[in-house]
Amino acid sequence: MAKIKPGKNASKKDVITQKAAALFKAKGFSSASMRELAEAVGVEAPSLYNHIGSKSELLQAICFKVANAFTIYLETTENTAGNASSMLENIIRFHIRMMLNNFDEVYVANHEWKHLKEPYLSNFLVQRRGYEKRLIALMESGIDTGEFKTGNPFVAVLTILSAVRGLEFWQQHKKNISSQVLEDDMTNHLLHGIIK
């Protein structure tokens, strides 16, 4: 019978992982079955195990791919010159673009991480907590230099991260707003507020 399409650059494992992200997003990790995933890939369920180790392994791959992308960008940003305002703006815009360009995987990392098994669950949470702490430090430095208003830096980080995460509700309105308008409006709202 026909094999899974080898693709140009993507291995069969990559194809499966990508289809898994779409399926986990649509139905949730627990509700998504390997039989459904196999159907999406165009194969019988047991054939998947020629390429992957387990269902959990797929979730791990998705979650850490996303987490690592954010961590690497933050490290890069920290190592480049610039004031806190521009760094924060860059990070906000990166979050927005990640959300728009890697929607399935980011959604799954945001919503289904709790189904990770140990020790991956703990590792994921540690990495996430570290990311938050570095963002909080950035907020604090901006407050110290007088760029940002005083206030609890944790609340500010929470507000920004959560607002960007909410872009997942936006996909059904894609036709009405361009990505650029969305990115600009949301960044502006978070940095400068809505009231004149």
Added chain:
Amino acid sequence: MAKIKPGKNASKKDVITQKAAALFKAKGFSSASMRELAEAVGVEAPSLYNHIGSKSELLQAICFKVANAFTIYLETTENTAGNASSMLENIIRFHIRMMLNNFDEVYVANHEWKHLKEPYLSNFLVQRRGYEKRLIALMESGIDTGEFKTGNPFVAVLTILSAVRGLEFWQQHKKNISSQVLEDDMTNHLLHGIIK
């Protein structure tokens, strides 16, 4: 054997629903089993069915209780005098307090609604979409009166709703920040921005 504690004002069905909200939040609707719920209630699984109709029915009760609370508050706000700014602030603060005071149920309504069965799923989405539209109308009226900056009103609503939703990440930091500080800081950030 001992019956479920009748409670003062809560029926046994209410007790089960409340425990279900906590369990669905912790493990997700699909991963949570009726046997686990029964254990949390202090009973064997089949005994639950003397009080409830099905697992799905529990999710329906939780989701629509939350949706109705938000809808009713919005209607009340719309029917009271006030400019768009104060109305928006009231709504933001109500969202924040709902998140803090009814965390389990709000979390479940936000995360597990996709496991509702028809026709409840469609009804829930229609109600949610209607709520969004009324908030967008409020934003537009504020832009018209010059209270709010120009910009896409949908993006503004999205930003605000999502930021407030993110309070679910806050519970692990409860000790460090008071509810009032959190509510004030977040409301202020969303209305006036973070940059001086």
Added chain:
DNA sequence: TATAAAAACTAATAAACGTTAGTTTTGCAG
């Protein structure tokens, strides 16, 4: 074209699931 590895297939297993049936126990009204 022959051969070996890769990857598909069918069949099956053990576990967990929501739920039903049937029975026993509990708690209250008379």
Added chain:
DNA sequence: CTGCAAAACTAACGTTTATTAGTTTTTATA
């Protein structure tokens, strides 16, 4: 104390699940 309804129990059902075993087909190499 008796009797009845409410609510607990045990046992079991039919499904669905992820995964393994064993076999056949496909693909690539030589």
